[in-house]
Amino acid sequence: MRIPIQDVTPTTGMAEVIGWVHEVRDLGGLAFFLIRDRTGIIQVTIPKKKASKTVLAAAKTVSRESIVRVKGTVKAIDKAPGGRELIPDIFEIMSVSESPLPLDVVEKVPAELDTRLDARFLDLRRPRVGAVFQIRSVAMDAINKFFFDREFIQITTPKIVAAATEGGTELFPIAYFDKEAFLNQSPQLYKQMMMAAGFEKVFEIGPIFRAEEHNTTKHLNEATSIDIEISFADHYEVMQILEDLIISTYEYVKSKCNDQLANLDCVDFMVPKAPFPKLPYVDAITIAQKKCENKIKYGDDISTAAEKAIGEELGGHYFIVDWPTDIRPYYAMPYENDSSICKAFDLMHPRMELASGAQRVHQHDLLVQQIKRKGLNPESFEFYLHPFLYGMPPHAGWGLGAERLVMTMLNLSNVREAVLFPRDMHRLVP
RNA sequence: GCCCAGGUAGUGUAGUGGCCCAUCAUGUUUGCCUGUCACGCAAACGACUCGGAUUCGAAUUCCGACCUGGGCGCCA
Numbered sequence: 001m002r003i004p005i006q007d008v009t010p011t012t013g014m015a016e017v018i019g020w021v022h023e024v025r026d027l028g029g030l031a032f033f034l035i036r037d038r039t040g041i042i043q044v045t046i047p048k049k050k051a052s053k054t055v056l057a058a059a060k061t062v063s064r065e066s067i068v069r070v071k072g073t074v075k076a077i078d079k080a081p082g083g084r085e086l087i088p089d090i091f092e093i094m095s096v097s098e099s100p101l102p103l104d105v106v107e108k109v110p111a112e113l114d115t116r117l118d119a120r121f122l123d124l125r126r127p128r129v130g131a132v133f134q135i136r137s138v139a140m141d142a143i144n145k146f147f148f149d150r151e152f153i154q155i156t157t158p159k160i161v162a163a164a165t166e167g168g169t170e171l172f173p174i175a176y177f178d179k180e181a182f183l184n185q186s187p188q189l190y191k192q193m194m195m196a197a198g199f200e201k202v203f204e205i206g207p208i209f210r211a212e213e214h215n216t217t218k219h220l221n222e223a224t225s226i227d228i229e230i231s232f233a234d235h236y237e238v239m240q241i242l243e244d245l246i247i248s249t250y251e252y253v254k255s256k257c258n259d260q261l262a263n264l265d266c267v268d269f270m271v272p273k274a275p276f277p278k279l280p281y282v283d284a285i286t287i288a289q290k291k292c293e294n295k296i297k298y299g300d301d302i303s304t305a306a307e308k309a310i311g312e313e314l315g316g317h318y319f320i321v322d323w324p325t326d327i328r329p330y331y332a333m334p335y336e337n338d339s340s341i342c343k344a345f346d347l348m349h350p351r352m353e354l355a356s357g358a359q360r361v362h363q364h365d366l367l368v369q370q371i372k373r374k375g376l377n378p379e380s381f382e383f384y385l386h387p388f389l390y391g392m393p394p395h396a397g398w399g400l401g402a403e404r405l406v407m408t409m410l411n412l413s414n415v416r417e418a419v420l421f422p423r424d425m426h427r428l429v430p
Numbered sequence: 431g432c433c434c435a436g437g438u439a440g441u442g443u444a445g446u447g448g449c450c451c452a453u454c455a456u457g458u459u460u461g462c463c464u465g466u467c468a469c470g471c472a473a474a475c476g477a478c479u480c481g482g483a484u485u486c487g488a489a490u491u492c493c494g495a496c497c498u499g500g501g502c503g504c505c506a
Contacts, residue, residue: 045465108456212503219506352505356506
């Protein structure tokens with residue numbers, strides 16, 4: 001029976017492992033093979049004078065990254081990685097790898113991201129790359145648990161839609177029989193409609209598509225959005241949930257992913273400290289004005305330079321709250337006592353924006369008015385506006401970028417590192 | 431969309447007009463080597479993105495195409 005490599009200990013006795021040939025060191029009378037599966041690496045040692053002919057023949061012909069089945073005696077030895085090595089009775093090639101390899105799995109020679117993505121399946125064999133996705137999986141598990149524990153209902157909404165959500169963002173047009181259609185940029189309108197449906201607390205984790213022609217380390221044209229919407233909640237309630245979610249996700253990863261974090265050299269993995277400061281937009285602008293060369297005025301979007309300056313000042317996760325109504329989408333609820341600012345917020349990591357949300361407008365007429373103010377046509381939003389006429393609860397929610405969460409959590413230099421097969425301006429394959 | 435940088439063996443690089451039928455590392459192949467852990471030693475193999483121009487001479491200069499990285503705007 002095959003066992004995972006990490007389960008082979010100095011006291012295992014007999015063991016059978018299956019994995020890829022990671023490295024070979026042939027010393028002449030003695031040969032060392034490092035065999036790798038997703039759980040770890042074990043050294044297989046072949047003393048050539050004692051080994052059988054079939055073992056020797058296989059060991060001689062096997063190439064790097066071929067898959068081998070190795071069965072033999074486990075020997076406790078301090079000199080070997082993990083304090084144990086395997087002396088094979090059986091060393092059988094299950095699947096041959098050609099050479100040369102498109103990239104070096106052992107990472108003696110670095111490879112550029114573009115080369116790595118072209119041969120992503122091989123790149124993902126590298127322990128530190130695999131670790132990112134094992135951690136991403138654990139983080140998503142934490143997030144699902146978090147929502148189910150709090151009695152959210154998981155929903156899925158259409159990704160093929162007839163109209164834009166917000167205007168502004170570019171959409172990918174697609175052919176839908178004889179109609180014009182688009183890939184959805186956000187589940188925003190649909191999760192709001194679920195409030196009208198009386199579901200009260202919903203979440204969705206799914207793809208979003210943005211046809212923006214940006215070329216940066218933090219943008220993707222296909223990303224994963226973690227979205228929630230809650231009835232009878234205001235923006236403060238959903239910010240609290242977001243803060244709790246971030247912290248519990250970090251905690252879960254910290255408790256479950258020791259080996260993977262070590263693989264990524266994240267030895268000082270820190271769980272963010274609560275509470276995250278809530279910085280009013282006007283104060284954020286003031287900080288940016290002090291620290292930035294370029295002129296920044298009230299009513300501007302927070303530029304990349306400003307974002308960086310404020311991030312340095314705050315040092316950790318923080319919210320920017322009380323945004324000018326004019327620079328937020330029509331569905332953000334203006335404050336009752338000052339409609340020039342609204343109940344919208346962004347969750348920021350010092351490196352970039354992670355999430356944005358708001359208490360939403362739930363009054364039909366106000367919503368129509370705000371859509372018009374943005375220069376959009378309410379008629380194209382009829383399917384969305386209709387539910388607001390029949391008992392729409394007050395509600396609030398947010399959307400959080402899964403890739404950016406992973407990227408900032410693991411201090412990855414490029415958001416593409418947090419996606420198996422990233423989609424950007426230049427890349428559609430694989 | 432705008433701006434900058436770049437494309438040299440499978441991979442990562444050096445090379446700013448002749449010293450380059452191209453450097454180094456890794457890899458692959460062969461030989462030697464019984465405790466390696468980036469094993470070591472020796473030898474061999476393998477590359478200038480494409481098209482045009484300038485020049486006695488181009489990896490190197492110029493023009494165009496294609497491809498790529500990054501910044502900005504905007505955003506998750």
